[in-house]
Amino acid sequence: xxxxxxxxxxxxxxxxxxxxxxxxxxxxxxxxxxxxxxxxxxxxxxxxxxxxxxxxxxxxxxxxxxxxxxxxxxxxxxxxxxxxxxxxxxxxxxxxxxxxxxxxxxxxxxxxx
Amino acid sequence: xxxxxxxxxxxxxxxxxxxxxxxxxxxxxxxxxxxxxxxxxxxxxxxxxxxxxxxxxxxxxxxxxxxxxxxxxxxxxxxxxxxxxxxxxxxxxxxxxxxxxxxxxxxxxxxxxxx
Numbered sequence: 020x021x022x023x024x025x026x027x028x029x030x031x032x033x034x035x036x037x038x039x040x041x042x043x044x045x046x047x048x049x050x051x052x053x054x055x056x057x058x059x060x061x062x063x064x065x066x067x068x069x070x071x072x073x074x075x076x077x078x079x080x081x082x083x084x085x086x087x088x089x090x091x092x093x094x095x096x097x098x099x100x101x102x103x104x105x106x107x108x109x110x111x112x113x114x115x116x117x118x119x120x121x122x123x124x125x126x127x128x129x130x131x132x
Numbered sequence: 133x134x135x136x137x138x139x140x141x142x143x144x145x146x147x148x149x150x151x152x153x154x155x156x157x158x159x160x161x162x163x164x165x166x167x168x169x170x171x172x173x174x175x176x177x178x179x180x181x182x183x184x185x186x187x188x189x190x191x192x193x194x195x196x197x198x199x200x201x202x203x204x205x206x207x208x209x210x211x212x213x214x215x216x217x218x219x220x221x222x223x224x225x226x227x228x229x230x231x232x233x234x235x236x237x238x239x240x241x242x243x244x245x246x247x
Contacts, residue, residue, distance in 0.1 A: 021175065052235070062176070062221065062237040074234035109175055121166070121235060123175035 023047065023115055023124035025110050031130045037098040040127045044091055044112030050074070051093040052113075057106035058124065061089055069115075100131045133227070138211075140219060142242040151209040152243045155222030162224040166205045167196060171218045179207070186205060210241075217245045 022045035032049040044051050053065040064077035068087035079085075082100075087093045097104060102107055107126040145151050157165065163184040168176035182205075184191045189196050195208040202215045206220050219240045225233045 021177070023175075054237075063238050064234045064236055067232075067234060074235045077234055077236075111176075120178055120181060122178060123168075125175045 021122040021124060022051075023110055023112050023122050024055075025108075025124035027127055028125065029128045029130075032100060034100055034102060036100050037092055037096065038061055038100065038129065040097070040108050040110075040129075041042040042093045042095070042110030042112075042124060043122055044093070044110075045122055048122075049091065049113050050094050050113045050114035050115060051091070052111040053079075053093070053095050054109040054111065054123075055106050056109060056126070062109070063096070090098075094120060096121075097129070102131050105131045134203050137231075140242045142244060144244045144246060145212050146234045146246050147214060149212055149213045151160060151207075151216070151243060151245075152244065153207045153209075154206075155238050155241075157203050157205060157224045157238070160200075161225040162226050165196070165198060166223045167194075167205075167236075168221045168223060168239070169216075169218045169237065170198060170205050174214060187190040208225060212245050214245045218241055219243070220239055225239065 024043040026041045049070045052067045055063045063128045065079040066085050067075040071087050082098050109123050109126045111121045111123040113121045149166045156177045166181040167179040168178045178198050180191045180194050182198050219242050221240045222238045223235045226236050
C-alpha cells in the first residue's frame with residue numbers, strides 16, 4: 020500500500036458527461052501528480068500541484084482540469100467525455116517535488132461508453 | 133485489468149536467472165531517474181531511483197546502472213522470481229514546455245518469469 024488513495028476505483032459513464040476523480044496523497048506529501056494510462060499511450064503526465072498551486076503541466080486537454088485543496092487532497096475533473104478518454108487515471112504524491120520519491124495510487128479506471 | 137500497451141517489448145527469463153531491463157532516455161538534462169514496477173491492474177510501484185551524479189545504485193536484489201554518455205539506464209534483478217513478473221518502466225525528470233520539470237515515463241518492458 021503506497022498510502023495514496025484514489026476514488027472511485029471504477030467508473031462507467033456516457034460520452035458528453037463529466038466526472039470527478041479524487042485523490043488523497045500520502046500523509047505529509049505536498050505534491051500531487053495526475054497521470055493518464057491508456058493502452059496505446061503508456062503513462063502520460065497530466066498535471067502537478069504543490070501545496071495548492073499548479074506546478075507543472077503536461078499534455079492535459081482543455082476539457083480536463085484539476086485542483087488541490089487546502090487539506091492537500093486533489094480532484095481531477097474530466098468533462099465532455101469522449102470514448103478516447105477511457106483510461107486508467109493515476110494520482111501520485113511526493114514529499115516536496117521531483118527529486119523526492121513519487122508514490123502512486125491504485126488508479127481510477129474510467130470507461131466512457 | 134490490463135494497464136499497459138499491447139505492443140510492449142517482452143523479456144522472458146527462467147526463475148533464478150538474473151534479468152536486465154534496459155531503457156534509453158531522451159533528455160540529457162534529466163538528473164533524476166526512477167524504475168517502477170507495475171503489476172496488472174495496479175499502480176506503478178517504486179523500485180529504485182538514481183541521481184545523475186551516480187553511476188550505480190544497489191537495492192535489495194536490484195541494481196540500477198546509469199550511463200549518461202549514451203543516455204542509457206538499466207535495471208538488474210538478481211535471482212528473478214515469479215513475483216517479479218510485471219511491466220517495468222523507467223522514468224526521468226524532464227522539462228515540460230512550461231520550463232517546469234515533470235516525471236516522464238518510457239514505454240515499458242514486460243518481464244515474464246518462467247518457473
